[in-house]
Amino acid sequence: MPDEIDRAQVFNEQCLDAMITRSRLRPASAPSLYFCQFCYLAIPDERRHALPGVTTCARCQLILERRANQ
Numbered sequence: 117m118p119d120e121i122d123r124a125q126v127f128n129e130q131c132l133d134a135m136i137t138r139s140r141l142r143p144a145s146a147p148s149l150y151f152c153q154f155c156y157l158a159i160p161d162e163r164r165h166a167l168p169g170v171t172t173c174a175r176c177q178l179i180l181e182r183r184a185n186q
């Protein structure tokens with residue numbers, strides 16, 4: 117049903133906006149997280165060490181960056 121799809125897309129847009137807001141509010145000096153704050157998957161140790169204060173997995177980071185550049 118097209119109506120249902122439209123509603124789902126609106127919901128996703130709102131989720132992404134909330135994600136971006138949350139990531140901007142987080143202080144840069146915060147310690148790296150063990151789990152992505154968005155999808156809750158484990159963040160690999162290499163990524164945590166390479167990016168101090170990292171809060172997202174590579175996949176979510178990519179989504180956020182694409183979104184921020186729009």
Ligand SMILES: [Zn+2]
Pocket residue numbers: 152153154155156157172173174175176177
């Ligand atoms: Zn993630």
